[in-house]
Amino acid sequence: MIASSLLESAAALAITTIVLATLTAALGASGVTSHGAWELAHRMAEERHVEHLLDAAFARTLAAGGAVVECTDRTIALEADLDGNGTVDANSSELTAFTVVDRTGGRRALTQHLGRQSMTLNDTLPGDAQIRCVDAYGASATSAPLTRVVEVPVTATSTRMMVADFGA
Amino acid sequence: MSERGSGMLDAVAATAVALTIGAAATDLSGALHTLSMVARDADRLGTARNVLDHVVGAPCAPPPACPPELACTVSYEPIAASVAGAARATVTVTPAAEPAAIAVRLQTAVVAVCG
Numbered sequence: 521m522i523a524s525s526l527l528e529s530a531a532a533l534a535i536t537t538i539v540l541a542t543l544t545a546a547l548g549a550s551g552v553t554s555h556g557a558w559e560l561a562h563r564m565a566e567e568r569h570v571e572h573l574l575d576a577a578f579a580r581t582l583a584a585g586g587a588v589v590e591c592t593d594r595t596i597a598l599e600a601d602l603d604g605n606g607t608v609d610a611n612s613s614e615l616t617a618f619t620v621v622d623r624t625g626g627r628r629a630l631t632q633h634l635g636r637q638s639m640t641l642n643d644t645l646p647g648d649a650q651i652r653c654v655d656a657y658g659a660s661a662t663s664a665p666l667t668r669v670v671e672v673p674v675t676a677t678s679t680r681m682m683v684a685d686f687g688a
Numbered sequence: 689m690s691e692r693g694s695g696m697l698d699a700v701a702a703t704a705v706a707l708t709i710g711a712a713a714t715d716l717s718g719a720l721h722t723l724s725m726v727a728r729d730a731d732r733l734g735t736a737r738n739v740l741d742h743v744v745g746a747p748c749a750p751p752p753a754c755p756p757e758l759a760c761t762v763s764y765e766p767i768a769a770s771v772a773g774a775a776r777a778t779v780t781v782t783p784a785a786e787p788a789a790i791a792v793r794l795q796t797a798v799v800a801v802c803g
Contacts, residue, residue: 546716549720550716560723655746658752669741683741
C-alpha cells in the first residue's frame with residue numbers, strides 16, 4: 521500500500537511538473553508574441569509617420585511648382601514659392617530638406633529641416649543608410665534637375681521611393 | 689468518496705488541464721501566424737508602393753530591384769491612343785517562394801516617352 525501511494529505521489533508530481541512547464545512555456549511564448557506584435561506596430565507606425573512627412577513635403581513642393589534643388593547621398597532639398605509672393609524664403613518651410621547624418625554607435629539619423637528649424641525623424645538607421653537620387657533612366661542622378669525619383673531611408677529596415685518630378 | 693469516484697475526478701481534471709493547455713497553444717499559434725501575415729503583407733505593400741513610385745518617376749528606367757524574398761513584376765497596357773506613351777502600369781508583388789499566394793497589386797497611369 522505504501523509503495524502504491526509513493527507511486528501515485530511520484531506520478532502526480534510528474535504530471536504537475538509537466539503542466540507547470542507547459543504553462544511556463546506558453547506564458548513565455550505569449551510574451552514573445554506580444555513583444556513581436558508591439559515591435560511590428562511600432563515599426564509600422566514609425567514608417568508611416570516618416571512617410572507622411574515625406575509625402576506632405578514632396579506633394580506641397582511639387583504642387584506649388586517647386587523642385588528638387590539638391591540631391592546627394594546625404595541630402596535632398598526641395599524648394600517652392602508656397603505663398604506665391606515671387607520669392608523662396610529659405611528661412612521658412614519654402615525650403616525643406618531631409619538629411620542623413622551620422623550618430624554615435626555607427627548609427628545614422630534622418631532629419632527634416634524646415635527653414636532654420638530641424639527635427640530628428642528616426643535615429644536608428646543603419647550605418648550605411650543613405651539617400652539615393654535616380655534619373656529618368658534608373659542611373660544615379662548627377663545633378664538635382666536630373667533627379668526623377670528619390671529613395672529615402674525611413675526605418676532601420678525600409679526605404680521609401682518618392683517621385684521627385686512629375687514633369688519628366 | 690469511493691476509490692472509483694476519485695479516479696474519475698482525477699481523469700476529468702487531467703482532461704480539463706489538457707484541454708486548457710491545448711486551447712492556449714492553438715490561440716498562441718494563431719496569434720503568431722496572424723502576426724507574421726501582417727508583417728509580410730506590410731512588407732509586400734511597401735515594396736509595391738516603392739516600385740510603383742519608381743515606375744511613375746522614372747518610367748523609362750528598368751524597375752528597381754525587388755527584395756530577394758519577393759517577386760515583383762511590372763506590366764503595361766496602353767490606355768489612350770491619343771497620348772503617346774500613355775499606359776496603365778500594374779505592379780504585382782508576390783512571395784518568391786509562393787507564386788500562387790494572393791498578390792499585392794497596385795496600378796497607376798504613366799506617360800513614358802523614352803528616346
